[in-house]
Amino acid sequence: MEYFELAIGCIFINNILLAQFLGNCPFLGTSKKMETAVGMAMAVIFVLVLAGVITWVVDAYLLKAFDLEYLRTVSFILVIASLVQFVEMFLKKSIPALYAGLGIFLPLITTNCAVMGACLLNISKEYGFMKTLVSSFSYAVGFGLALILFAGVRERINLAKVPKPLQDTSIALVTAGVIALTFMSFKGMV
Amino acid sequence: MAQSLAKEFTKGLWAEIPPFRLVLGLCPVLAVTTKVENGLGMGIATTFVLVFSNLLVSLLRNIIPSKVRIACYIVIIATFVTIVELGMQALVYPLFLKLGIFIPLIVVNCIVLGRAEAFASKNGPVLAVADGLGIGIGFTLSLAALAAVRELLGAGTITIWNGVTIFEMGVNFQPFAFMVQAPGAFVALGLMLAGMNLIGKK
Amino acid sequence: MREMISMIVVLTVLTSVSGFLLSTVQSVTKEPIEIAILNIVQAPAIKEIFPEAENDPIAERFPIETENGPIKIFPAKLADGNTAIAFETKGKGGYGGDVGFMVGINLENDQIIATRVTTHSETPGFGARAKDDPEFVSQFAEKSMSDNLGLKSSGGSIDAMSGATVTSMAITLAVKEAQRLYKQLKPEILKQIK
Structure with a gap:
């Protein structure tokens, strides 16, 4: 039950894109087409779960154990960057079909602050291992959900007549605001 | 030389001002702009990292092997981010509390890595610093401007530094709370x- | 092969220089950071909770071990001769994260003297009022440490701030944590003060 509440909280209430403002560059960059949005969402789920678990282990058994907490930023970003590289090489060699789908999104994930941000949030909230696993997965699902919803709306906007100065990024941001507003109504659910 | 220096510096202030012209580094832009002081603090911290990482990347541009260049840039940037993090805690602790997780996240701010890759790795140190400073100040101004709009409408004040309010709406002003919450940032x-x-299209 | 070696050498040198630089910066800033936390976060709250303390609670602070690491106890001598303490707890689940809360308790009668919000990242104009406008936190004054200090909606005796129920809830959680710790640590605290 506790894990269920945590998952709902991370997906809807503290949605990483719309409430915590993490990962907004890929949110705007890959949401023009449904296809890319789905690819990005899958890649983020895959990497974020791995990154969340690995950074938790690094933090608990290396940084905290040796009083090196000030190296957290450096070590986390290195872990994430090398993890992404490794995942890319692994997929290319062993699961080419999956690589064909996710490949181009993987390098973008290194600088996706949703991944780094979620890892830091897990640490700052002092989650244990299981909670880290659940929250990493849920944050990523929340990211995917918001991204895919947003891509759906954006595809429709392409067909609409938008005033010239508002075109492209501008109208996208206003739309994101409206979606964030609907997500706010989840507040108080848990 | 002087002319191109000025050009690299000023392009960050209008022609390529982030995040408006370069739509990068949006997360801190949206997250910390509930008050002008937070926006300014975040902008200054990012500028510091930008200037020094640009300088170092530019100095080392002939030594760093191109295959591991991104990893090297990340180490350089992360080092300066940690210095800013520790420095802010020691000097301006209240501001650090408000910016919280977004200080370590400067590391993944696409603007910083983007300038290292697109500019500093191809230009000399002087130009790289000018570029970092220009983009950094442009970023700070954008943050402050957005924060001013949001704070004025959302809370009815403009706070530039730890409790120093330079402007306050009259008592009849009803704060438009939507603006300081998440959706208001996007809108x-x-x-x-x-x-x-x-304005720019003219 | 040469390329490979240069890659490894450059990366190793870069990371070790970075590690060395950071450990220097860390050792230089360690003390200023501790002082900053004390001065900026805890000292103002202590001064408001014990405005007429006859000693210096901040200078006389001492640590006490709990299951989640040490917490700082600030002892104060009150004008009426009684002894009081204050310590800080965190209330989980505020609107923008945890809310830090300092609770001052009279050791003689287990009553709360005053309370203050220390750290928060709540929305300006809403939850942030708990810090700027002490009307809400003054409700805790003179309540006993064994009372139910939850919100009225959950059977307690505290009115939530209008428009900021989530923040109010987080603060009552901080108070409950303080009550739990106080019960557990009081014997140890009395020993240390005597």
Whole structure:
């Protein structure tokens, strides 16, 4: 039950894109087409779960154990960057079909602050291992959900007549605001 | 030389001002702009990292092997981010508390890595610093401007430094709370971008 | 092969220089950071909770071990001769994260003297009022440490701030944590003060 509440909280209430403002560059960059949005969402789920678990282990058994907490930023970003590289090489060699789908999104994930941000949030909230696993997965699902919803709306906007100065990024941001507003109504659910 | 220096510096202030012209580094832009002081603090911290990482990347550009260049840039940037993190805690602790997780996240701010890759790795140290400073100040101004709009409408004040309020709406002003909450950030940024397009298109 | 070696050498040198630089910066800033936390976060709250303390609670602070690491106890001598303490707890689940809360308790009668919000990242104009406008936190004054200090909606005796129920909830959680710790640590605290 506790894990269920945590998952709902991370997906809807503290949605990483719309409430915590993490990962907004890929949110705007890959949401023009449904296809890319789905690819990005899958890649983020895959990497974020791995990154969340690995950074938790690094933090608990290396940084905290040796009083090196000030190296957290450096070590986390290195872990994430090398993890992404490794995942890319692994997929290319062993699961080419999956690589064909996710490949181009993987390098973008290194600088996706949703991944780094979620890892830091897990640490700052002092989650244990299981909670880290659940929250990493849920944050990523929340990211995917918001991204895919947003891509759906954006595809429709392409067909609409938008005033010239508002075109492209501008109208996208206003739309994101409206979606964030609907997500706010989840507040108080848990 | 002097002319190109000035050009690299000023392009960050209007022609390529982030995040309006270069739509990068949006997360801190949206997250910390509930008060002008937070926006300014975040901007200054990012500028510091930008200038020094640009300088170092530019100095080392002939030594760093191209295959591991991104990893090297990340180490350089992360080092300066940690210095800013520790420095802010020691000097301006209240501000550090407000910016919280977004200080370590400068590391993944696409603007910083983007400038290292696109500019500093191809240019000399002097130009790289000018570029970092220009983009950094542009980023700070954008943050402050967005924060000013949001704080003024959302809370009825403009706070520039730890409790120093330079402007306050009259008692009859009803704060428009939507602006300081999450959705207001997206809408305010979107409308400001539209405003800039309107002026810039002429 | 040469390329490979240069890659490894450059990366190793870069990371070790970075590690060395950071450990220097860390050792230089360690003390200023501790002082900053004390001065900026805890000292103002202590001064408001014990405005007429006859000693210096901040200078006389001492640590006490709990299951989640040490917490700082600030002892104060009150004008009426009684002894009081204050310590800080965190209330989980505020609107923008945890809310830090300092609770001052009279050791003689287990009553709360005053309370203050220390750290928060709540929305300006809403939850942030708990810090700027002490009307809400003054409700805790003179309540006993064994009372139910939850919100009225959950059977307690505290009115939530209008428009900021989530923040109010987080603060009552901080108070409950303080009650739990106080019960557990009081014997140890009395020993240390005597």
